[in-house]
Amino acid sequence: MAYLRSAGLGALVARSVLGWVRQDPRAGELRRTNFRGRSVTLAGGPALAAGATAGAAAGAPTARLAAAAVTAGAVSGAVGFYDDVAGNRPEQKSAKGFAGHLGALREGFVTSGLVKIAGVGAAGLAASALIGSRRTGRLGRTTDVLLGAGVIAGTANLINLLDLRPGRALKAGAIIGAPLAVGRHASMTAGALGAGAALLPDDLGEEIMLGDAGANSLGALLGVALVARSGTAGRATALAALAALTAASEKVSFTKVINDTPWLRTLDELGRRPQ
Template identity: 45%
Template sequence: MTVVLAFLVGLLVVLALEAGGREVLARPVLARRNYRDHELATAAGLLLVVAVVLVEGARTVIELLGASDGATAPDRLLVVAVVVAFGTLGLIDDVLGDDAEKGLAGHVRAALHGRITTGAIKLAGGASFALVAAAVLGADRPVQTIVDAALIALAANLANLFDRAPGRTIKVGLLAWAPLAIVAGTSAAGLAVAVVAGGAAGLLRADLAERSMIGDTGANALGAGLGVAAVLVLGPGARAVVAAILLALTLASEVVSFSRVIDRTPPLRAADRLGRRRPEAGG
């Protein structure tokens, strides 16, 4: 399978799930108001998680039938496991969370006052699972394990931080995937993350049109999927650099509004608004 084919498979499976799953997404438990106070179905990113599992399941069946080589399957399975775990944590926040606390500092403050938010559960759970995933790859190298875990967790968190406008997280995710795809090629991790990227692309149109939102479910899954793929295909030095950049952006988000920076930078603003609905007259 080529990278392009894996991307297209992810995209088409998500589109099929979206067409058949509209009634599920329309249930009141998933209804949330977006940045323009329009009520939409959130957690559409659940379709991405399901698509990744379905594609991997189908590929496993093909391998069992002897039609392809499954020797490198563990890397693919790790990508799938991370996407499912982080997507589930995001779904908890989408369904049970509220907007009372924002950002890492807000969740920490709430915890210090004895209140555990769903956002804190998502962050702590994500950090823990990232550590487990990183340990699977290099338990005998504690420093590298911590760096790799940080990369995965920070990638997921940053994807959530960008999810403040229609399509933004998906666009940033696809932009980040492009160089990763070149490095990964047709490796097991490269093909697995291509399915993730394709699935995210399949959600882009509905997200831009404000028919649904990927929610923390989708942002968490996409960011973590890209993060674990980076851990699998990049060298130790490159992973350390990526983790440092992600940490710097995360810390910057506590004092700087990404939305404000984007709106004040014409090229970024144009890219951010590309494909989005125009503001309604008088609104």
Template identity: 45%
Template sequence: MGQMRSLLAAAAGAAAARLGLRAARSYAAGDAAKGTFLDEQRWSRVNHRGEPVTLLAGPVYAAAASAAVLAAPGLSGRMRAAGVAAAAGAGAFGVYDDLCGNADRRGIKGHLTALAHGEVTTGGVKIVGIGAVGVFGACLARRGGGVLDKALAAVVVAGAANAVNLLDLRPGRAIKGAALAAAPGFVARALRREAAPVSRVSVEPHGGTDLCMARSANTVAAAGLGAALALLPEDLGERAMLGDAGANAMGALLGLAAAAGARSTAGLAWRAAALTAVNLASEKVSFTKVIAGSAPLNAIDMWGRRPAPAPQHPPQPSPGPRG
């Protein structure tokens, strides 16, 4: 039953994402959208090949994942609200940074330093906003837990939102990375559900039973992954990109699932510590260089991507006649 709910949530997310992107691109290209918020020129960017790529996949992902959570069977009202808040809230702050941001300040340190000096950057607004989304989602997902549980859960949600965004530098990387990172927890929660007899379901301190929370976490994660995987072909084909809106929304939703499915404060603590380490490491280390320097990671990163453009060499003059 639990697997069926997850499958339904994933299918709903995938269908909403595919149909939503098609509708958004069609409307944005029409005369009715000219000069409005949805004008395709507002959402168009030029990639490294000099080709136009749309950012519309980002808000479409956030809306599709939110719709899938709303439609998913078996979720409690608080988990449904937490899931929608994570996807839609993080997505909205990502849209703001996508459309209004600039590259004057980079990284968490750069934006927080600017805030400390009274300079409000779009990235700083996003950091504060997604932090608030994390706190709201944590309070709902760990309703019966203590203050420490809620604080750690908030770090997991916000940390995952930023960590996935750090990967969105190459086609498909954010989706592949997020899916691979979420898979072990998803499988572990599914196995936990199958292995525990109903008569021995334990009541968890964060409110609800262990099995109920595992089921809810997997349903939320499935909704997010279904919508993301449906957009992967567009991302790999370099016709669309998630941008901050999609990457932040996906990370926040998967982070919420990880926080909700944690069985103890210790489980939350190691998740929060791992995500904090990843985010801090990004201030000093180029993940692109790390991936390129590892054969297995590079193979995963290149899977499904278009071949790199051949270098353009200037024509060489033909040698003159010998003699």
């Protein structure tokens, strides 16, 4: 029952926020052009962030885990939304990648991308500290918290890296979340995935775009669910995998890999509007 309740709440909040943002007088400022030249709205980002965060928090078995979900989901969504809006300004577009943001900082200019990176990292650290560690020694607890922070921020970044085609980020989130939606703390994941499922038709139909707000929030919440049920070895393994994927993204195009792999291409195109 708790599983279905958190999933339903996530879906309800996501749909409600999407409708509210679309009706806002300033909704036109969220219009963007997607990869196919269609005009879509970034309203899907705050809708997913709000729904996934509410659903995950409702499914948390303890107050500390609920606080971790709210911290990771809400802060990652907020700084992501800031980057979605501010990053579209001409003076922000020149800084690309982490190196570009650091280069701008050395020149005395704080980019919206750097604000997002710092915000997601801080949210991951705070959420991981709230989750804590089963180890008793100070060094062991500190190590677990730092590993957990890396997993939460790394998962947020991975989902964001995949948000380049309609539905791709939500499908990736569902695949990552599937094993987390079974067993201990499953209701937390169900809440986040329920929000994603509610927005998937609009995403596939190229009516909305998740942007950094939606992708970062969903990824961070999946990271929280993973950290909450993992010990030191599990967190270290997950962080190593995330680091490897992030490093690979600097060398190869995920879109090219997907397009060149038949079964991945079929999954990626499933439900999408025909070209």
